[in-house]
Amino acid sequence: xxxFDGGVCFPKGFTAHGVLAGxxxxxxxxxxxxxxxxxxxxxSGVFTKNLVQAEPxxxxxxxxxxRRSYAVIANSGNANACxxxxxxxxxxxxxxxxxQALQKKGMTGVCTGDVLVCSTGVIGQQLAVEKIEAKIDxxxxxxxxxxxxxxxxxxxxxxxxxxxxxVQTVIGGKDVRLGTMAKGSxxxxxxxxxxxxxxxxxxxxxxxxxxxxxxxxxxxxYNCVSVDGDSSTNDTLxxxxxxxxxxPVISKKDDNxxxxxxxxxxxxxxxxxxxxxxxxxxxxxxxxxxxGAKDVQSARNLAKSVISSSLVKAAFFGRDANWGRILCALxxxxxxxxxxxxxxxxxxxxxxxxxFDHGTPVNFDEVKAKEILGAKEIQIxxxxxxxxxxxxxxxxxxxxxxxxxxxxxxx
Amino acid sequence: xxxFDGGVCFPKGFTAHGVLAGxxxxxxxxxxxxxxxxxxxxxSGVFTKNLVQAEPxxxxxxxxxxRRSYAVIANSGNANACxxxxxxxxxxxxxxxxxQALQKKGMTGVCTGDVLVCSTGVIGQQLAVEKIEAKIDxxxxxxxxxxxxxxxxxxxxxxxxxxxxxVQTVIGGKDVRLGTMAKGSxxxxxxxxxxxxxxxxxxxxxxxxxxxxxxxxxxxxYNCVSVDGDSSTNDTLxxxxxxxxxxPVISKKDDNxxxxxxxxxxxxxxxxxxxxxxxxxxxxxxxxxxxGAKDVQSARNLAKSVISSSLVKAAFFGRDANWGRILCALxxxxxxxxxxxxxxxxxxxxxxxxxFDHGTPVNFDEVKAKEILGAKEIQIxxxxxxxxxxxxxxxxxxxxxxxxxxxxxxx
Numbered sequence: 001x002x003x004f005d006g007g008v009c010f011p012k013g014f015t016a017h018g019v020l021a022g023x024x025x026x027x028x029x030x031x032x033x034x035x036x037x038x039x040x041x042x043x044s045g046v047f048t049k050n051l052v053q054a055e056p057x058x059x060x061x062x063x064x065x066x067r068r069s070y071a072v073i074a075n076s077g078n079a080n081a082c083x084x085x086x087x088x089x090x091x092x093x094x095x096x097x098x099x100q101a102l103q104k105k106g107m108t109g110v111c112t113g114d115v116l117v118c119s120t121g122v123i124g125q126q127l128a129v130e131k132i133e134a135k136i137d138x139x140x141x142x143x144x145x146x147x148x149x150x151x152x153x154x155x156x157x158x159x160x161x162x163x164x165x166x167v168q169t170v171i172g173g174k175d176v177r178l179g180t181m182a183k184g185s186x187x188x189x190x191x192x193x194x195x196x197x198x199x200x201x202x203x204x205x206x207x208x209x210x211x212x213x214x215x216x217x218x219x220x221x222y223n224c225v226s227v228d229g230d231s232s233t234n235d236t237l238x239x240x241x242x243x244x245x246x247x248p249v250i251s252k253k254d255d256n257x258x259x260x261x262x263x264x265x266x267x268x269x270x271x272x273x274x275x276x277x278x279x280x281x282x283x284x285x286x287x288x289x290x291x292g293a294k295d296v297q298s299a300r301n302l303a304k305s306v307i308s309s310s311l312v313k314a315a316f317f318g319r320d321a322n323w324g325r326i327l328c329a330l331x332x333x334x335x336x337x338x339x340x341x342x343x344x345x346x347x348x349x350x351x352x353x354x355x356f357d358h359g360t361p362v363n364f365d366e367v368k369a370k371e372i373l374g375a376k377e378i379q380i381x382x383x384x385x386x387x388x389x390x391x392x393x394x395x396x397x398x399x400x401x402x403x404x405x406x407x408x409x410x411x
Numbered sequence: 412x413x414x415f416d417g418g419v420c421f422p423k424g425f426t427a428h429g430v431l432a433g434x435x436x437x438x439x440x441x442x443x444x445x446x447x448x449x450x451x452x453x454x455s456g457v458f459t460k461n462l463v464q465a466e467p468x469x470x471x472x473x474x475x476x477x478r479r480s481y482a483v484i485a486n487s488g489n490a491n492a493c494x495x496x497x498x499x500x501x502x503x504x505x506x507x508x509x510x511q512a513l514q515k516k517g518m519t520g521v522c523t524g525d526v527l528v529c530s531t532g533v534i535g536q537q538l539a540v541e542k543i544e545a546k547i548d549x550x551x552x553x554x555x556x557x558x559x560x561x562x563x564x565x566x567x568x569x570x571x572x573x574x575x576x577x578v579q580t581v582i583g584g585k586d587v588r589l590g591t592m593a594k595g596s597x598x599x600x601x602x603x604x605x606x607x608x609x610x611x612x613x614x615x616x617x618x619x620x621x622x623x624x625x626x627x628x629x630x631x632x633y634n635c636v637s638v639d640g641d642s643s644t645n646d647t648l649x650x651x652x653x654x655x656x657x658x659p660v661i662s663k664k665d666d667n668x669x670x671x672x673x674x675x676x677x678x679x680x681x682x683x684x685x686x687x688x689x690x691x692x693x694x695x696x697x698x699x700x701x702x703g704a705k706d707v708q709s710a711r712n713l714a715k716s717v718i719s720s721s722l723v724k725a726a727f728f729g730r731d732a733n734w735g736r737i738l739c740a741l742x743x744x745x746x747x748x749x750x751x752x753x754x755x756x757x758x759x760x761x762x763x764x765x766x767f768d769h770g771t772p773v774n775f776d777e778v779k780a781k782e783i784l785g786a787k788e789i790q791i792x793x794x795x796x797x798x799x800x801x802x803x804x805x806x807x808x809x810x811x812x813x814x815x816x817x818x819x820x821x822x
Binding site: 050124125126317320331340402403 | 533
């Protein structure tokens with residue numbers, strides 16, 4: 001599959017923009033992003049499983065009951081969570097002012113329910129929605145095919161790199177494009193996307209199949225990422241499909257559906273890795289793959305338990321090949337496996353090394369291990385003999401900087 | 412209830428000792444502890460729920476099937492976990508050499524099955540059991556009523572303070588004594604004791620009731636502690652009751668049972684708090700109490716979710732009253748509650764402050780909050796209106812030192 005520039009603007013009919021509204025004191029870069037499709041889209045989303053849901057999450061869930069959307073507006077700097085009735089009102093205002101501004105610009109078919117809303121930032125403070133209202137006409141006026149650059153910037157909080165990706169595939173003889181951007185760095189865990197993510201596509205696909213593909217793809221991608229074990233109040237992953245590729249409409253799980261799903265998986269895997277690698281304070285991306293497990297879910301849960309372990313994460317920060325902690329984390333995953341038939345190895349661009357072989361410690365070369373663990377991206381493989389299923393999860397190391405970033409986040 | 416010195420040696424008939432065997436290179440303090448009762452005890456234990464169980468855990472479980480014991484031997488510096496058949500043999504050797512040494516000293520009724528074995532330290536390296544065998548006669552020869560001092564030292568790893576406690580209660584007109592010592596600092600989580608703990612008592616109680624009391628007490632004490640979310644391979648909490656207090660034997664859940672349980676709860680709560688407060692690198696003990704929950708289990712799970720959150724822990728390190736993270740952690744606990752009827756407050760020796768009141772953010776005094784959060788021990792209360800049950804959990808903050816300690820543990 002080929003990768004392209006352009007992110008969310010890569011698919012036909014989508015434009016974006018970002019402006020600085022000044023939501024959070026001292027911010028000098030864009031903090032409000034807008035993505036718009038010129039045609040109404042089929043739309044779906046997956047959201048945090050946290051009982052405490054931010055106001056934009058509640059609103060977007062409600063709007064998605066129609067399974068139609070034209071636009072997404074998102075702000076950083078304030079999560080609009082735990083903000084009560086006023087917060088609810090503010091989320092609605094973000095949607096309604098966007099719809100009005102788009103109508104003024106000639107998109108007369110856009111109603112408030114067509115606008116999805118996302119927020120990310122500090123919890124428990126009221127969102128200065130008037131600052132967004134003041135900038136909304138400027139935001140709409142600036143929409144362009146190059147707008148992904150400012151939009152992807154606007155959703156970043158503690159992210160150190162922007163995260164976007166675009167791919168193209170062929171479905172029914174037509175080029176079909178998918179683009180995405182995401183933010184996520186802290187408060188990242190395995191229940192749902194645990195970040196903000198936006199996927200655009202010009203694929204023609206029914207709402208049912210779009211929803212199905214999103215949920216299926218999330219299981220092995222975004223749901224296999226952990227930074228710190230905290231599932232946020234704002235996690236949202238949205239997908240908008242405007243059909244402008246004019247491929248035969250995907251309406252059942254046929255070959256075309258799986259072509260679309262493959263492209264979606266490539267996109268989401270790229271984002272999942274990118275979020276893990278940019279985990280708050282992270283110096284290493286840790287990818288754990290479990291092979292030979294009894295089923296896929298079990299393999300994924302085992303892998304997730306490893307990359308979620310504070311002790312494993314701290315060991316990787318110290319480049320310490322402390323594989324005992326990996327066995328320990330596999331052991332408390334809640335999944336069955338046979339420790340006596342398990343092997344563990346580490347791999348990176350600097351080489352590979354087996355540290356535990358069929359239940360027995362290996363007297364390995366510590367110097368070589370340090371070299372391998374010095375790379376930016378490290379693969380852990382736990383090879384079992386309990387079945388034939390595999391699963392991968394992504395995380396990062398636990399560093400001084402994670403503690404520093406989160407010890408004083410609000411000020 | 413009155414507290415006493417003496418730890419595990421406080422109850423009648425128990426002696427202890429500790430020696431330096433040199434299990435881990437560079438150690439200068441005792442690393443092998445022995446606790447012995449002059450009469451055979453009824454005994455019980457609770458163990459890690461990790462699928463990967465250390466060899467001493469497997470052996471002690473097996474020995475406890477007899478529900479009888481005379482002695483516990485424990486080493487620090489090596490966990491004897493993931494060590495295969497040789498590890499199994501080494502754990503057994505620890506028990507058998509202890510039994511032989513006690514027999515030589517005149518305790519002719521002691522068999523290998525009467526000796527319980529615990530290990531703590533690095534996973535995946537073979538235990539130098541010959542070093543323990545070489546010291547076993549010295550260890551037995553030194554047994555005394557003051558031996559708790561060296562024994563409690565011998566089980567410490569990254570612990571910065573020793574943890575012991577002793578209480579006395581009156582059951583059926585007789586003074587009954589309970590003593591304990593524990594170690595635990597990292598790899599501490601809420602499934603089971605997550606440490607090593609040893610409880611001695613001269614109470615006369617049947618094996619059934621002893622087992623029942625231990626399990627009941629653990630639920631609200633050791634099982635409500637988390638340092639880092641990692642459940643170790645070696646967690647063990649043992650209780651030995653030799654009956655020398657000569658109280659009427661507790662054989663059912665009568666008033667005397669509950670007197671014993673009360674004393675056990677006092678002891679275990681003290682240890683649970685002590686382990687949390689001495690969490691690796693910790694600068695604060697965090698106690699979270701949930702009130703007004705629908706039932707006790709729900710209250711405890713909500714409280715555990717708060718003290719387990721990396722983001723809550725990092726915020727307390729930074730003395731940042733970021734209560735939004737507390738709501739977030741309550742929200743992903745898996746338990747039901749009504750956010751709109753929830754209030755959150757902080758309390759310490761420096762005062763108390765409400766930060767979230769019935770679902771609404773409070774515009775609180777940040778300076779006062781910083782003062783409150785500056786204390787060594789901090790209480791979080793989450794007051795709900797979903798029922799009348801309460802639960803408490805204990806944790807600590809996440810600091811640079813936690814990362815430092817665990818970034819390079821093996822060397």
